[in-house]
Each structure stands twice: as structure tokens, then as C-alpha cells.
Amino acid sequence: MDTFTAISERRSIKQFDPDHRFSEAEIEQLMAAAILSPTAFNIQNWRFVVITDQAQKQKIRDIGWNQEQFSHCSLLVLICGDRDAYNQETERYWANAPAETGQMLVSMIRQYYDANPEARRDENLRSGGMAAQTLMLAAKALGYDSCPMSGFDFAAAAGIVNLPAENDIVMAVAVGRALEPARPRGGQLPLAEVVHRDRFPS
Amino acid sequence: MDTFTAISERRSIKQFDPDHRFSEAEIEQLMAAAILSPTAFNIQNWRFVVITDQAQKQKIRDIGWNQEQFSHCSLLVLICGDRDAYNQETERYWANAPAETGQMLVSMIRQYYDANPEARRDENLRSGGMAAQTLMLAAKALGYDSCPMSGFDFAAAAGIVNLPAENDIVMAVAVGRALEPARPRGGQLPLAEVVHRDRFPS
Numbered sequence: 001m002d003t004f005t006a007i008s009e010r011r012s013i014k015q016f017d018p019d020h021r022f023s024e025a026e027i028e029q030l031m032a033a034a035i036l037s038p039t040a041f042n043i044q045n046w047r048f049v050v051i052t053d054q055a056q057k058q059k060i061r062d063i064g065w066n067q068e069q070f071s072h073c074s075l076l077v078l079i080c081g082d083r084d085a086y087n088q089e090t091e092r093y094w095a096n097a098p099a100e101t102g103q104m105l106v107s108m109i110r111q112y113y114d115a116n117p118e119a120r121r122d123e124n125l126r127s128g129g130m131a132a133q134t135l136m137l138a139a140k141a142l143g144y145d146s147c148p149m150s151g152f153d154f155a156a157a158a159g160i161v162n163l164p165a166e167n168d169i170v171m172a173v174a175v176g177r178a179l180e181p182a183r184p185r186g187g188q189l190p191l192a193e194v195v196h197r198d199r200f201p202s
Numbered sequence: 203m204d205t206f207t208a209i210s211e212r213r214s215i216k217q218f219d220p221d222h223r224f225s226e227a228e229i230e231q232l233m234a235a236a237i238l239s240p241t242a243f244n245i246q247n248w249r250f251v252v253i254t255d256q257a258q259k260q261k262i263r264d265i266g267w268n269q270e271q272f273s274h275c276s277l278l279v280l281i282c283g284d285r286d287a288y289n290q291e292t293e294r295y296w297a298n299a300p301a302e303t304g305q306m307l308v309s310m311i312r313q314y315y316d317a318n319p320e321a322r323r324d325e326n327l328r329s330g331g332m333a334a335q336t337l338m339l340a341a342k343a344l345g346y347d348s349c350p351m352s353g354f355d356f357a358a359a360a361g362i363v364n365l366p367a368e369n370d371i372v373m374a375v376a377v378g379r380a381l382e383p384a385r386p387r388g389g390q391l392p393l394a395e396v397v398h399r400d401r402f403p404s
Contacts, residue, residue: 003339004395006205007235007238010238031393033206035393037335038350040353042387047398048241050398063341092391095388095389096385126372129330129335130350133331133332137205141206148332151338162401164374186296187295188237197251197253197254198258199258200249200365200366
């Protein structure tokens with residue numbers, strides 16, 4: 001599917017076919033696309049929990065305002081981020097770079113995040129957001145639909161998925177087969193209100 | 203361009219053609235795509251500063267480790283978020299919904315963000331990340347390249363673009379015509395290391 005078509009036809013779907021299952025090949029194709037999303041310094045700080053087990057999905061639904069998408073989707077992808085990713089064998093993130101460039105980057109990565117603990121969490125949110133959109137567009141391109149979700153108890157979800165220390169939950173993306181087309185967009189702001197040229201108006 | 207092709211061929215480019223300029227129609231096409239990205243409750247909290255003025259780009263470069271992309275790109279898009287978006291005529295975000303649904307959503311939006319000030323900033327990072335990836339994929343689909351950038355002094359950039367109170371800078375995206383193809387990916391982690399099934403391993 002054309003990229004612009006996927007961008008415009010990606011909509012947040014509330015009603016998924018609860019009987020639909022993805023093949024393992026489709027799951028791999030979606031997740032392989034998601035991890036081509038950029039991360040700062042290539043630290044690849046996202047972590048994904050692909051939930052297909054129905055009992056696990058239901059547990060998230062139970063701590064997510066009972067939203068049907070959590071359990072009726074085919075894949076519930078919990079998008080997380082590891083605040084410590086920058087420091088885990090950092091060299092491998094630049095293994096293919098010329099040695100000198102690689103060493104310089106590794107040093108920059110360590111210095112920057114060592115000195116900026118709060119930047120590690122921000123990086124998880126940024127990287128996770130970029131990967132979430134990649135996943136949703138890839139799903140659309142395969143003929144499926146999705147729903148980005150943050151309305152659930154993150155602390156409870158951490159327990160349900162055994163979230164490791166130093167990891168943050170960013171959001172979830174429900175992916176599946178839509179039972180009915182999306183409603184019209186809720187109310188789109190005009191471009192001129194959200195896009196400014198060169199600076200914000202004073 | 204096919205969506206999966208755009209996802210795999212989007213790479214962070216360091217060297218842009220400094221003489222290339224986008225047409226106004228292209229700029230509008232890119233930004234119109236970016237604002238089709240999802241936001242929580244459709245609050246459309248992203249704000250974009252599209253910098254084409256060369257002096258403005260240079261100012262960001264001056265507070266961004268002198269990285270050439272800041273001034274050699276054709277468009278430098280500063281992606282921001284408005285923490286107060288949720289509370290600005292909230293009804294319009296659901297103007298097209300049935301009246302009862304719209305009223306319920308407006309009430310939920312206000313209650314949630316009123317009670318969770320820190321969630322307003324997180325939402326900016328998530329929404330901004332999703333929009334950044336949309337912009338980069340749209341640019342790729344038009345035959346251009348991009349570079350996501352967060353290595354600059356956000357506080358100084360806020361002054362340069364006249365960032366309003368209650369707004370956060372999320373990141374920047376440089377967009378332009380690449381002077382040379384991207385190098386091989388720096389060192390991609392295997393899928394099995396970043397994707398888990400149902401829960402993290404214990």
C-alpha cells in the first residue's frame with residue numbers, strides 16, 4: 001500500500017474481530033518493520049511485548065477501563081523502553097561504523113545519558129512513539145487496523161508483563177481486523193493552527 | 203512508494219543538499235500527512251515550527267553542536283507539544299461525534315489531564331514521536347530524506363522559535379535531499395532481543 005494511503009487510512013479502530021489470528025510470519029513482518037524505526041544514537045531502546053495469549057489480553061483489559069480493544073484485538077503490542085539500553089554493550093550499536101567513528105559515538109552516548117538520567121525516560125517516550133506509528137502504518141499496509149492505547153494502569157500492566165527494572169511502559173497498540181470501518185475523524189484542526197513558519201507568532 | 207519500502211529505506215541522513223528548496227505544495231503535503239498521526243483522545247497536541255529561513259536554521263545549528271544537517275536541510279521541522287491543548291475548546295476535537303459521545307469524551311479528557319499534569323508532557327513526547335515518524339516516512343515516500351535530531355539545547359531553541367508557555371520541544375526533524383546514500387545501519391539488534399511474547403522473561 002502506498003505510504004500516503006497508509007497514513008491517511010490509518011484510523012483508531014474500536015471494534016476488532018475477536019476470532020482473527022495473525023500468522024507468525026505476519027507478526028514477524030510487523031515487528032521487523034517496527035524495529036527499523038529510528039532511535040537517538042541508534043540505542044534501540046524500545047522493547048516490545050507482543051501479547052497474543054487471551055488471558056494476558058484480558059488482564060490488561062481488566063486494568064484498562066474494560067476497553068474491548070484490549071481483548072478483541074489479535075495482537076496487543078505493549079511498547080516499552082529500557083532506560084539502560086544506552087549502556088548495554090554500547091559498541092554493538094555502531095558495530096558497522098568505521099572504528100574511530102564508532103568509538104567516538106559510544107563515548108558520546110555514555111557521557112550524555114550518564115549525565116542526564118531524565119533524558120533516558122524521555123528517549124523511551126520518543127522512540128516508543130516513533131515505533132508505534134511505524135507499527136500502525138505497517139499494519140494498515142497489510143490490510144489490518146490498529147488502535148493506539150494509553151488508557152490503562154501502567155503500574156499494574158508492569159506487573160502483568162513482568163516489566164524489568166529500568167524499563168518504562170510507553171503505550172500499547174492494539175492490532176487486528178476491523179469489524180467495521182472507522183467513523184469520520186473526530187474534528188481535525190486546520191493546518192494553520194498547528195504549523196508555524198520559522199517561529200511561533202508572538 | 204510502498205509503505206514497507208518507505209519504512210526500510212528511511213535512514214538518518216547527515217549530508218543534505220544545501221541548495222535544495224521545497225515547494226510550498228510539498229511542504230503542505232508533508233505537514234498535512236504529519237497531522238494525520240494519532241493523538242490520545244484526538245487532542246492534537248503537537249505543534250510544528252517549519253523552519254526554512256536560513257538564519258533561523260543557523261541559529262539552531264549554533265546551539266546544536268554545529269551539526270551540518272540543521273542548516274543544510276531544506277526544512278527543519280521543530281516538533282513541539284502544547285501541554286494545554288486538551289483544554290482549548292475541547293469540544294472541537296469531537297465535533298463530528300454523536301453529541302452524547304462527544305460530551306462524554308470531552309469530560310473524560312478534562313478530568314484526566316486536569317488531574318495528571320505530568321501526563322500532559324508525556325503525551326507531548328508520545329504524540330510528537332508518532333508525528334515525527336509520519337513526517338519522515340512521508341518525506342521518504344516523496345523521494346526525500348530526513349534526520350531525527352535531539353542533540354541541541356532545547357531551552358535555547360525555545361527562545362529562538364518563541365516557544366509559548368505550556369509548550370515542550372519534543373525533537374526536530376531535518377528534511378531534504380540527500381547528497382549521498384545512507385551508510386549501512388549501525389548495528390541492528392536481533393528481533394528476539396527486543397520483542398517478547400506475552401511477557402518479559404523472568
